[in-house]
Amino acid sequence: MIKTSTKMLMMITLLFSTCMVISSENWLSMWMGLEINMMSFIPLMEKSKNYLSSESKMMYFLIQSLGSIMFMFMIISNPLIMIEESMVEKIAMNIISMSMMMKMGMSPMHMWFINIMNKMSWKNCLILMTWQKIAPMSILTYTSMNIMMITFWSIISIMIGAIGGINQTSIKKILAFSSVNHLGWMTMCMNYDKEMWMKYLIIYSIIIIMLISILSKSSTNYISQMNMNMKTPMEKINLLMLMLSLGGLPPFIGFLPKWIVIQSLINSNSILIILIMMMFSMITLFYYMRMIIPTILSNNIMNKWNMKNIYSKKTYMIMFIINMMLPISMIINMY
Numbered sequence: 001m002i003k004t005s006t007k008m009l010m011m012i013t014l015l016f017s018t019c020m021v022i023s024s025e026n027w028l029s030m031w032m033g034l035e036i037n038m039m040s041f042i043p044l045m046e047k048s049k050n051y052l053s054s055e056s057k058m059m060y061f062l063i064q065s066l067g068s069i070m071f072m073f074m075i076i077s078n079p080l081i082m083i084e085e086s087m088v089e090k091i092a093m094n095i096i097s098m099s100m101m102m103k104m105g106m107s108p109m110h111m112w113f114i115n116i117m118n119k120m121s122w123k124n125c126l127i128l129m130t131w132q133k134i135a136p137m138s139i140l141t142y143t144s145m146n147i148m149m150i151t152f153w154s155i156i157s158i159m160i161g162a163i164g165g166i167n168q169t170s171i172k173k174i175l176a177f178s179s180v181n182h183l184g185w186m187t188m189c190m191n192y193d194k195e196m197w198m199k200y201l202i203i204y205s206i207i208i209i210m211l212i213s214i215l216s217k218s219s220t221n222y223i224s225q226m227n228m229n230m231k232t233p234m235e236k237i238n239l240l241m242l243m244l245s246l247g248g249l250p251p252f253i254g255f256l257p258k259w260i261v262i263q264s265l266i267n268s269n270s271i272l273i274i275l276i277m278m279m280f281s282m283i284t285l286f287y288y289m290r291m292i293i294p295t296i297l298s299n300n301i302m303n304k305w306n307m308k309n310i311y312s313k314k315t316y317m318i319m320f321i322i323n324m325m326l327p328i329s330m331i332i333n334m335y
Contacts, residue, residue, distance in 0.1 A: 006043065007043075007044065010040045010041075010043050010044050011040075011044070013036060013040035014037060014040040014041055014044070014127070014131070015131075016036075017033050017034075017036035017037035017040060017135070018033070018037060018131065018134050018135045020032070020033035020036065021033035021034060021037070021134075021135040021138060021139065022134070022135070022138050027075045028075065030139055031068060031071055031072055031075065033135060034064075034067075034068055034071070034103070034135055034136075034139075035068060037132070037135055038060075038061070038064040038065075038068070041060070041127065041128075041132065042057050042060060042061060044124060044127070045057045045060065045120060045124055047121065052119040053119065053120070055119060056115070056116045056119040056120055059112055059115060059116055060112070060116055063102065063103070063112045064103060066102065067099040067100070067102040067103040068099070068103075070095060070096075070098070070099035070102070071096055071099040071100070071139075074092045074095050074096050074099075075096075077092070078092050090146060093143045094146060094149055096139075096143050097140055097143050097149070100136040100137075100139050100140045100143075101136075101140075101153060101187075103136045104132075104133050104136045104137065104183060105176075105179070105180060105183070106153060106157050106180065106183050106184070106187070107153075107156050107157045107159075107160035107161065107180055107184075108156060108160065110157070110160065110161075110180050113128075113176055113179070113180065114164070114173055114176045114177065114180075116128070117129075117172045117173065117175070117176035117179075118170055118172050118173050118176070120172075122172075122212050122215060122216035123212075123216070125172060125175070125176075125212065126208065126209065126212045129175070129176075129179045129208055130201070130204070130205040130208060130209070133183070133186075133201060134201070137186065137187075137197055137201070140187070140190065141190060141194045141195075141197070147191050150187055150188070150190055150191055151188070151191065151273065153184075153187065154184040154185070154187045154188040155184065155273065155276055155277070156184070157180050157181065157183050157184030157187070158181055158184035158185065158188075158276070158277055158280045158281075159184075159276075159280055160177075160180060160181075161177050161178060161179070161180035161181025161182070161183070161184060161280075161284070162177075162181055162280035162281070162283035162284050163280075163283065164177040164180070165177035165178060165181075165283075165284065165287045166283065166286070166287055168287075169222055169223050169224065170221065170222055171215060171220060171221055171222060171223065171226075171291070172221065174223075174287060174291065175208075175211075175212075178246065178284060178288075181280070181281075181284050182200075182204055184277075185200065185257070185258060185261055185277070186200050186201060186204075188261055188265075188273075188277070189260075189261055189264070191264075191268075192264035192265075192267075192268060193264065196260060196261070196264070199257060199260065200257035200260070200261070203253060203254065203256060203257045204246075204254075204257065206253070206322065207242060207245050207246050207253070207254055207323075208246075210238075210242055210319050210322070210323075211239075211242045211243075211246065214235065214238065214239060214242070218230065218235075223290075223291050226239075226291060226292070226294070226295045227294055227295045227298055230295050234313065234316045235316075236292075236295055236296055237320075238316050238319050238320065238323075239292060239295070240292050240296055241319075241320065241323045241324075242319070242323065243288040243289070243291060243292045244285075244288065244289075245323050246288060247281070247284055247285035247288045247289075248281055248285070249285065250326075251324070251326065251327050252323050252324070252326065253322060253323055253324070253325045253326050255326060256326050258281070261277075262274055262277075262278075265277075
């Protein structure tokens with residue numbers, strides 16, 4: 001088992017490596033930041049007496065290394081990239097973009113992400129779905145990508161993220177497919193505003209942190225366990241709200257980032273793309289509802305001493321307020 005001091009060191013290195021990528025002024029230091037990021041996340045995946053963790057570490061290492069090799073090869077083969085980005089061929093920029101998409105787990109290079117998520121602990125899943133996306137996404141914003149290419153990869157991610165989650169029973173796999181779907185929405189932002197993905201990622205991360213904290217505390221890994229583990233009405237209501245928020249249903253905070261993306265697409269008259277994105281968003285909402293509705297509709301009959309809350313009522317109230325921030329802020333603005 002990994003020591004607490006080692007874990008703390010790796011967490012600090014993980015944070016600093018991402019900051020290094022964001023604040024870098026040249027491509028080589030970005031590559032170095034990505035490598036440090038990879039080497040600091042792998043020890044965090046360690047689990048005692050678990051062959052799945054060693055398998056997931058190896059898979060993560062190979063995929064991240066392949067992405068880094070592609071990135072490094074394009075930097076070395078194009079010396080002009082250090083002088084002026086616009087002087088480099090579009091093919092090189094597209095390959096750099098594809099290497100970053102591979103590192104994040106965008107489709108069609110997403111299967112490693114789904115497999116690794118299923119084999120990791122909830123805390124590592126949280127890091128992989130939120131923090132580990134910041135560095136590749138920031139590099140993606142620096143590349144002068146083809147608008148058609150971004151749109152194509154984004155739509156494929158949205159489609160595969162929506163369809164892939166329908167057939168799953170593992171909550172980790174469902175959230176992984178959901179993450180692929182949200183990645184498509186995030187990269188679609190880059191056509192219109194290079195910094196819009198940050199707002200999307202912040203709101204998505206807040207929802208995911210709250211959701212994973214409940215699932216982790218109740219040790220829920222499969223849909224069949226949800227009805228048994230979610231005992232009190234407060235837990236059920238919060239979980240329902242978080243699921244609907246993640247699906248992007250209007251009254252909840254999760255609708256805000258999707259609203260921003262839709263508004264940008266409307267301004268550029270991309271109506272067909274909006275329709276495709278919204279249709280597949282409905283599919284994701286379907287499998288969130290499928291997870292939570294049996295839990296909400298059934299009333300658990302069990303001993304009173306087993307009916308204790310995972311968190312205090314105050315914590316649930318904070319989660320409720322965060323989820324309802326969108327209508328609350330609109331009401332405040334009216335007066």
